[in-house]
Amino acid sequence: MSSETTPGAFRFVRAYLPERRAFIGLLALTLLATVLELSVPIVARDLIDQLTVGSHDLVVTSFLALLVILAALAEYLASVQASRMGLDTVKGLRFRLIGHLVRAQTINLHQHHSSELAARVMADSEELNQVFSTDLAALVGGVLSFVAVLGVLLWLDWRLTLVILGCLLGGAILITPIALSMSGLNKQILQSYADLTRQCSEWFRHHELVKVYGADHQVDVQARQSLQQYRNLALREARGLSLIGPISNLALMASLIILIATSTYWIADGSMTMGTFTAFLLYLFGLAFPLISMGMFFANYQKACGAAARLQTLLDLPFESPLKTAAEDNISALQVQGADLSLNGQRILRQLQLPRMHKGLVIISGPSGSGKTSLFRVLLGLYALDKGEVRVNDVPLQAEQLASLRARMAWVEQEPALFQATVRDNLCLGQPGIASELVYQALFEAGLEPWLTRIGGNLELPLTEQNHQLSGGEKQRFALARALVRPFDVLLLDEPTSALDKANAQQLMNKLREIAKHKLVLMISHDKSLFYLADQVLQMENGQLAESAAVGRTAAV
Ligand SMILES: Nc1ncnc2c1ncn2[C@@H]1O[C@H](COP(=O)(O)OP(=O)(O)OP(=O)(O)O)[C@@H](O)[C@H]1O
Numbered sequence: 001m002s003s004e005t006t007p008g009a010f011r012f013v014r015a016y017l018p019e020r021r022a023f024i025g026l027l028a029l030t031l032l033a034t035v036l037e038l039s040v041p042i043v044a045r046d047l048i049d050q051l052t053v054g055s056h057d058l059v060v061t062s063f064l065a066l067l068v069i070l071a072a073l074a075e076y077l078a079s080v081q082a083s084r085m086g087l088d089t090v091k092g093l094r095f096r097l098i099g100h101l102v103r104a105q106t107i108n109l110h111q112h113h114s115s116e117l118a119a120r121v122m123a124d125s126e127e128l129n130q131v132f133s134t135d136l137a138a139l140v141g142g143v144l145s146f147v148a149v150l151g152v153l154l155w156l157d158w159r160l161t162l163v164i165l166g167c168l169l170g171g172a173i174l175i176t177p178i179a180l181s182m183s184g185l186n187k188q189i190l191q192s193y194a195d196l197t198r199q200c201s202e203w204f205r206h207h208e209l210v211k212v213y214g215a216d217h218q219v220d221v222q223a224r225q226s227l228q229q230y231r232n233l234a235l236r237e238a239r240g241l242s243l244i245g246p247i248s249n250l251a252l253m254a255s256l257i258i259l260i261a262t263s264t265y266w267i268a269d270g271s272m273t274m275g276t277f278t279a280f281l282l283y284l285f286g287l288a289f290p291l292i293s294m295g296m297f298f299a300n301y302q303k304a305c306g307a308a309a310r311l312q313t314l315l316d317l318p319f320e321s322p323l324k325t326a327a328e329d330n331i332s333a334l335q336v337q338g339a340d341l342s343l344n345g346q347r348i349l350r351q352l353q354l355p356r357m358h359k360g361l362v363i364i365s366g367p368s369g370s371g372k373t374s375l376f377r378v379l380l381g382l383y384a385l386d387k388g389e390v391r392v393n394d395v396p397l398q399a400e401q402l403a404s405l406r407a408r409m410a411w412v413e414q415e416p417a418l419f420q421a422t423v424r425d426n427l428c429l430g431q432p433g434i435a436s437e438l439v440y441q442a443l444f445e446a447g448l449e450p451w452l453t454r455i456g457g458n459l460e461l462p463l464t465e466q467n468h469q470l471s472g473g474e475k476q477r478f479a480l481a482r483a484l485v486r487p488f489d490v491l492l493l494d495e496p497t498s499a500l501d502k503a504n505a506q507q508l509m510n511k512l513r514e515i516a517k518h519k520l521v522l523m524i525s526h527d528k529s530l531f532y533l534a535d536q537v538l539q540m541e542n543g544q545l546a547e548s549a550a551v552g553r554t555a556a557v
Pocket residue numbers: 107110343344346348366367368369370371372373374375414
């Protein structure tokens with residue numbers, strides 16, 4: 001489905017709606033509640049007619065009390081069932097959205113702010129929850145009781161019924177355009193909410209920068225503007241929704257006045273009993289409330305359609321590869337042939353050729369912006385090439401092999417990304433259940449023994465969002481430890497020594513040389529003093545390989 005089409009909210013959530021059984025349950029409970037509620041005025045009429053002639057039957061009174069209690073119980077159960085259905089629906093939808101977004105193509109995700117995506121997954125879907133829980137139950141009950149009440153009223157007095165119905169339908173007609181305007185407005189409100197969430201997240205995440213650069217006043221200005229914009233949109237919506245109540249009340253009041261005026265006349269001339277009048281009064285609400293709930297459903301459904309359209313654009317983001325579990329194939333050789341890559345109209349890699357590599361330490365160097373990190377992303381399958389191929393074990397890499405490829409690769413990013421999670425969870429990413437001994441070993445191998453001692457060897461220590469528990473260099477080594485925890489054939493390191501002092505850099509290089517005896521280690525570095533340790537140095541320039549030099553080591557590549 002294209003992002004331009006607005007899917008009906010029903011069509012959009014169809015896949016996540018609960019089983020038919022749940023709907024039948026809701027319908028049965030609502031039907032029961034409606035029948036019980038509709039029986040109350042009839043029994044009340046008999047009781048009042050008895051009281052007006054001075055008699056009183058205890059059985060009728062007890063029956064009426066029982067009906068009221070049972071009606072309340074059935075209504076309660078129907079309401080719980082509706083909430084359960086709404087919550088299950090939104091749970092399924094959110095699960096699909098989260099799963100889709102973590103598997104969507106990296107390049108598309110780069111266009112969105114993570115907080116905005118999070119806000120959309122949670123806030124937009126909440127609109128659908130409202131419609132498919134409370135409103136849906138009210139609608140089902142409303143339609144049932146509307147039809148039943150209409151039948152009873154026509155039987156009691158058809159002329160009066162038609163007059164009252166006319167007043168109520170007039171109210172419903174007035175409400176319709178208000179409801180219809182909700183879809184577009186709600187899209188704007190949700191976008192404004194997502195924008196605000198993104199801005200807040202940026203301000204709070206970079207609060208130190210904001211303080212040091214005295215940008216707090218700038219934040220004030222932007223915050224005031226964004227909050228005002230959100231408030232104005234929400235107020236427009238509130239104005240629309242607030243009209244529904246008074247219009248409904250007006251229609252109800254007009255009906256009531258007509259009902260009382262005509263009934264007084266008929267009671268006086270003896271053609272209507274007090275009991276029938278009371279029943280009519282009670283049933284009037286049975287007509288008005290369903291109409292109000294239908295109006296609310298209609299308005300909220302329009303809002304939900306706006307939310308569904310926004311969420312559909314997220315589900316339209318293409319997947320990076322078909323979902324497949326990783327196979328156990330080892331990577332014995334890696335090569336790049338004629339790689340072309342453009343991002344946002346800019347050519348990043350141009351006919352790049354990388355020699356066939358199988359083990360050893362290869363350093364990739366070159367000026368800033370020459371495409372080294374992008375090359376790593378290509379090797380990891382995060383960026384898809386426009387032309388050319390990555391060859392794994394001498395065969396062109398296919399999208400469906402990505403999971404297998406990644407299962408044999410370990411990546412140490414340029415700016416180590418750490419989760420706000422425990423040390424263990426950060427290190428065992430994608431490898432839950434790894435023994436603590438292996439985690440400690442990876443930390444030792446990455447040269448983090450002193451840090452581990454400082455935190456008392458506590459793998460359950462939670463890292464904060466800003467990861468202040470680690471220095472810049474420690475973060476780099478922590479990212480290396482995360483890579484070393486997993487089994488791999490190829491280790492990709494993006495400037496791993498940039499934040500290390502000489503001693504730690506030397507220690508890291510010794511470790512990499514050791515690994516390179518059996519595995520392929522690709523390392524991006526600007527540090528020429530390390531080149532002598534490499535088996536090969538590849539020099540990149542302007543998205544191409546400028547130079548390739550075998551250095552006097554084992555020359556295993
Ligand atoms: N997702 C993207 N969207 C747009 N441009 C991108 C994207 N990723 C990388 N680029 C651009 O590609 C070019 C190469 O970036 P890359 O990070 O690969 O360079 P690099 O050689 O690793 O640089 P450095 O040594 O400074 O880390 C840069 O100009 C960058 O702006």
